[in-house]
Amino acid sequence: MTCQVSRELEQLVLQARPYSAHGNLASYIPALEKANPNHLSVAIFDLDGNCIYAGDYKQKFSLQSISKVLSLAYVLARIGEEEVFQRVGMEPTGDPFNSIAKLETVKPSKPLNPMINAGALVVTSLIPGTNPREQWDGFLAFVRTLTGNQKIDYSQELQESEFTTSYLNRALCFFMKQHGIIVGEVEEIMELYTKQCSIEMNCLELAQLGAVFANNGRNPVTGEQLIPVQIARICKTFMVTCGMYNASGEFAMKVGIPAKSGVSGGILGVIPNRCGIGVFSPALDEKGNSLAGWKLLELMNEKYNFSIF
Known part of the structure; x- marks a missing residue:
């Protein structure tokens, strides 16, 4: 495996970075407010x-919904x-991603x-x-295998911050438990x-993880099939x-x-049969997506013709 800085990507980062000034940090999770809103990194x-x-690119961040x-x-x-x-x-x-509305109107009351x-x-x-310990150990081992880094772990500070403020997610759980969707x-x-949401990595590790999905579940370095082909396809479809x-x-x-x-x-990008992409820039738009990260991916698509359509 060889890694090197890209002057072309550096130029695109310079173009996209100003967009972060128009975004906001995720204030409803107190620990996320400590991030530097000007950070922007990318790896392919x-x-x-x-x-x-x-x-x-060495700046670590939590996966949150990428997980x-x-x-x-x-x-x-x-x-x-x-x-x-x-x-x-x-x-x-x-x-919105945290809405309870559809659970009340869809029968049976399962998430869409x-x-x-x-x-x-x-x-x-x-x-x-x-x-719970066995569940966590198994899942974390899986994530470590995908990244090729056995030191990947979660931020205890961030996990505690999320756990103590997750009132809406608890409400979702209790609603679904009432209707037999969750046991x-x-x-x-x-x-x-x-814990899952608080797993930390940098954009290089995220890109390597994305390459597994791009390669139909197979580790491009070792050749090992880490995710069944059909399941990798399902995940990529949901991502689109x-x-x-x-x-x-x-x-x-x-x-x-x-x-x-x-x-x-963070943004995990997957270009089937080509590469994985990891992007990080913490200032968000009103829907919860990275502003500069999104713009950077737009610029990359214009330059490298990434679109699968």
Whole structure:
């Protein structure tokens, strides 16, 4: 594996960085307000094991909702599509990612897809294990394998910050438990979910993880099949239709690649059969997507013709 800075990418970072001035940090999670809003980094990891990067590429950030793709892949591989999709749907939603509205109007009261908070909470509740520690250890080992870094871990400070302020996510859990969509203890699910969201990595590690999905679930460095081909396909489809919250359609038009954002400012991009992309810039638009990160991906698409459409 060879990694080097890219002057072309550095120029695109310079063009995109000013957009961060128009965004805001995710204030509803206190620990996320400590981020530097001017950070912007990007890395591309191709299927030959080569990577290029630009910007503050060593800066770590939490995955937040990007982790929804990973937990989905993990659970689908271990308990199967039938069990998962009995409890969560496959359709996009025009509502905010943390909305409870559709749960009240859709029958049965299951979340529309696994990329919104309600759906991700269902998926997390399905992580196999006899106790929360076993569930967490198994999932973290999976994430470490995807990145090739056994030191990947979560931020305890961030996890505690999220856990103590996750009132709406608890409400979603209790609503779904009332309707039989979720089983198990809500506080245990919340602990596991906030740990999952608090996993930290840099954009280079995120890009390497993305390359696994781009390579149909196979590690491009070792050749090992880490995710079944069908499950990698399902995850990439959800990333196109639901991955950028309720701006997924606009993102598909302007950038045109499977992607998943998180309110820390990270964006995971996947270009099938070409490469994985990791982007980080913490200033967000009103829908929870990284402003400068989105603009950078637009500029990259114009230069490198990334769109799958």
